[in-house]
Amino acid sequence: MSQYLVLTAMGADRTGCVSELTKLASECECNILDSRMAIFGSEFTFIMLLNGESRAINKIEARIPAIAHSLDLITMMKRTSGHRTFDLVHHYQADYAGIDQPGILKAMTAFFATRKIDISSLKSEIDPETNHMSASMLFALTEKISFEDLEVDFLELCQQTDVQGCIKKATTNLL
Numbered sequence: 001m002s003q004y005l006v007l008t009a010m011g012a013d014r015t016g017c018v019s020e021l022t023k024l025a026s027e028c029e030c031n032i033l034d035s036r037m038a039i040f041g042s043e044f045t046f047i048m049l050l051n052g053e054s055r056a057i058n059k060i061e062a063r064i065p066a067i068a069h070s071l072d073l074i075t076m077m078k079r080t081s082g083h084r085t086f087d088l089v090h091h092y093q094a095d096y097a098g099i100d101q102p103g104i105l106k107a108m109t110a111f112f113a114t115r116k117i118d119i120s121s122l123k124s125e126i127d128p129e130t131n132h133m134s135a136s137m138l139f140a141l142t143e144k145i146s147f148e149d150l151e152v153d154f155l156e157l158c159q160q161t162d163v164q165g166c167i168k169k170a171t172t173n174l175l
Helices: 017-027 054-071 104-114 147-160
Strands: 002-012 031-040 043-053 074-080 090-099 119-127 132-141 164-169
Touching: 002 017, 002 054, 017 031, 017 043, 017 054, 043 054, 054 074, 090 104, 090 147, 104 119, 104 132, 104 147, 147 164
Parallel strands: none
Antiparallel strands: 002 043, 002 074, 031 043, 090 132, 090 164, 119 132
């Protein structure tokens, strides 16, 4: 029976770390269903959703500590279930930008949470020299949620928080 494992690795940004982790997944006969990598300062974070037979998942769980030690990485692993399927029919991207102020990201994420809309991807950044921030969020809607109402409410929130924003059809599911 297929099992699932989420693996997160963090450490100094060095060439080869991601290659070693994906090589290990392959050697353990695990499939990489999804992965994301990001650089924060001089640190990197890598997340993978793996699946494989019980033997493969057990094998990678046993081998990760040694690889993490050799690469000077902090790792976390968590067993999980497979992908959930939803009746999501339309994928969108919400973007906003402006001068950074405390609480904007909290307000934006709460906007979607209170409407029971899951954010599938979030990227935000601030330019420390200009204090200009920008963010992009991907989400999907069911037929039950009115895009038009959501867009009006989102633009109203943008005006309240003094940022420029828009929602558009998503062209990809990765940021």
